[in-house]
Amino acid sequence: MTYLHLTTNELVTIEAYYQEGTTVTDIMKALGRSKQTVYHVINFLKDGHSAYDYYEHYKANKKRCGRRKTSLSQAEKDFIQTRLDQSFSLDVIKGTYPDKISCSMRTLYRLADRSMFKKEDLPWKGKRKPNGHSEKRGKQAFRRDLRERAELYPDFHTEFGHLEGDTIVGEKHKSAVITLVERLSKAIMTLKTKGRKASDIEEAINQWLSQVPSHLFKSITFDCGKEFSNWKSISNRHDIDIFFADPGCPSQRGLNEHSNGLLRQNGLPKQMDFTGISQQFLSAIADKRNRIPRKSLNYLTPYQVCLSHLKSLA
Template sequence: MTYKHLNTQELTFIYHFWKQGTKAYLAARALRRSAETIYRVYRFLNQGKTIVQYQEHYHHQKTKCGRKSITLPKDERKYIQKQVSTLAGHQIPSLVVTSIILAVVCEPYIGYRMFKRGEFDVRQLPMKGRRHPNGYVETRGRGRTGQLGRNIDERYNDYPNYRNEFGHLEADTVQGSKHHGAVMTLVERLSKVEIILNIHHRTAECVNTHFDQWLAKIPRHLFKSITFDNGKEFAEWREIANKYDISIYFAEVGAPNQRGLNENNNGIIRRDGLKKGMDFRSLPDELIQ
């Protein structure tokens, strides 16, 4: 049975009942409350204290409720912070928690809570301690574009073993400063090989032109599928799919986690050279290579 705490209005009524000398059991009957609940307030008032002090006392006691925060010994905390600093820029907090905190015999969920409470300095890590739950769908900007083609769910049906076989690409574009210029990124899921195409402009025409030129140099059917996001630059995907006989799928709108490998690699590209302040319209091919 769930216990319902006294609200401000009920406490006011109790105070007036006490002031008028009404018996506690009668006040309990009027408020449809347990007699012991009313007696507890009466005893507090009989000590010469006010109803406001009772509320303050109640809120103070309530802060002591709930599970206490779990903390690690000082030497283990020092070890974790040292490893986090060492791996800065190379691993995300999820991997840090799994590989390091488990090494000191700590449950993963405890580690995530410690990161969330700010017990470790994770500002130098790529995600800065932020972590979305599995299945997270982004709501920012949602509704401005729709599903461009076949849903990613169909990939699981067409290629049930896609996680363990070569030939499945994830693709996206990375823009320059103030949306000036872009590069196209592709990553093969099994080998983790990253390909960057210097497309100069983030338009469907530029994407198809440079993508077509690249695929023409690749043995036919080397790649089985490509998974895009729903950006308008991929709107003419059917031309590529028909010409090279490649299955093309699209992640759900607002769900970049469905192309997590590609998104993570884009972040590495940003840190390793293609900064947000750069203009991508006139990038030399040598720099991209």
């Protein structure tokens, strides 16, 4: 049942009736209030206070009402900040260490809004391109699309060995890094390439595929960039199916796009020239991401999930 608090006009009216000697019953009928409510005010007035004093007393009590703001101990703050510095997200921290955080994941994000944690330490969120953006970059004239992939691999969404691939470019679009991510384990691979030409991409992917067990990976899904125009040669040489997402539909390779955003945060920013970096450096960045638990993996790391699938295939 909703209770309506006394207004200032009602308080002043009760005070006026009280000073005139009006009975509580008559005051109650005139205001349409309960007898107990009127008695509360009159008893306060009998102590020598005014209606204004009652209102100030009411405001002071009201400030103490409601849910108190959540606060964390310094040990909890230090623990969370340490994990944020390791590129953990707040939901992963809470999911991986539920007993060490006294509040919920939603509350953690509210605390971030209250500046308890640095916003720049949180994972990147938001769209990089506005709604209605139309892809104008080069597109493959002939390509194998996702409909063909669905026919060849009916268990695509549940079986291990399907990759999503792309390139992330460096400063002034003069250098690039190849990124690959396995769909089930979300394990990320980063490959160094000499340049952005199709021949450079082909050479780097051929070198990497020649080092992994044959037929470990069944397919790769790229975007429609010109840098993957030599896909037939790669497919024939390693007996791996290569498909392409529809133009302007990055959501069809959503995992790869998300992984690229994580790599941007953890050592491969847009302002960086990738020409001089080594494969060892790139592997270290991917290794860091692959050792962080993922909420979508039930708080296991990509490495753990990947190894479990490899053991089942052995």
